[in-house]
Amino acid sequence: MFFSWSFASDGSSYTEFGGHGTTVNYVEIKDVIVDEFYACHGSTLMIPNEEKVMTQYDLESYHTPNDVYWGRDTAIHAQFNGDAFGGNIKIKPEEVKSIKIKRRRKGDFAWQTFYMRDVDLNEQDPFNVFMMDYLEPSETDIEYTYSFSKYVIDEEGNNTGVIDVDAVVQDVRSEFDNYFIIGAEIDDDNEVHNTVYQAMANANTVPNYNRASNTIVSPGSKYPYIVNNGIAKYYSGTFSAVFFHIEDCCRIEEEDSYKLRNQIDEFLTDGNVKILKKFNGDLWMINVVGDIKRNDEGHWNYISQSFDWAEAGNVRSITDLYDNAFINTDIDRE
Secondary structure, three states: OEOOEEOOOOOOEOOOOOOOOOOOOOOOOOOOOOOOEEEEOOOEEEOOOOOOEEEOOOOOEEEOOOOOEEEOOEEEEEOOOOOOOOOOOOOOHHHEEEEEEEEEEOOOOOOEEEEEEEOOOOOOOOOOOOOOOOOOOOOEEEEEEEEEEEEEEOOOOOEEEEEEEEEEEEEEEEOOOOEEEEEEEEOOOOOEEEEEEEOOEEEEEOOEEEEEEEEEOOOOOOOOEEEEEEEEEEEEEEEEEEOOEEEHHHEEEHHHHHHHHHHHHHHHOOOOOEEEEEOOOOEEEEEEEEEEEEEEEEEOOEEEEEEEEEEEEOOOOHHHHHHOOOOOOOOOOO
16 A cells, blocks of 8 residues: 555556556565555555455455455465465464365354365476365355365474364355266275266156055054054155257257256266255255156157156255265264
8 A cells, every 4th residue: 555545556546557467476565663564466445444355347255264355366465464474374384284165054053064175286286176065055154264274283393283274255145046966086096077967858856755664453442553664754855857959149059958968867876865955945855766767848859857856865964965966075074
């Protein structure tokens, strides 16, 4: 900041000339007293003492546990409070053991770790993580936190343990239309890869809630006895939908749609557990039961596929998610 003005160009800047598009890879500050240094990738502006990020494009800010607000475009924010840290946490890279991403639904108390990766500083961008969370229902508010497992070093330089440090907490609203079927597998690097199919038309499933019980009629009783067998309680149903490829201008790609249906047949019958979720918030972890059936919906290429399903686990259980390869860590196993 210069004379309490931003030096980069904007409506109230020290210089009003238009910004230059040259990429900046290195910044050096010397021979000057600086209270604060802020740099960003876009048009984000820090407003001092406002505890928020103001942007021309109304970009949502990340709220960090130490009350430093970190915008989507923020590259560095050094406040020089007795140190030269410019990130949103005060941890040296060599102190970090692993990265964790946790989540919880709004109103819940406990966080669930659903992604974890050890940090290798020899890799390019070792702290960069990009992933899609396909495991949340629609019409739901979710909190995510990007955190680190940090080595605890004593005064003599010895490693005495590991603690978690939350770096960024982000609120996300999950909303989507239609139905989705999701599968997952974990590769040799312990990374999860999802296969996702969206139902394009005529999608429907009406679940039944099942419990094991028997009716016994006694000759000496007017009413039957109901015997409940075991603790099994689960949802099941029949799902039906039309899947096809849509090209530009809403044109159905006939050849690709035929191939897509064959791919879905193989996907549904591979024996692995799937996630079935619906636009209204319904979400189930399922096994496909029996055959995949097809039905002509009035056009030779407008073909629906249907199958019976039964619930196979709890979508909110870390144990069930990990055992079925939907997440890569069970550190919070129940």
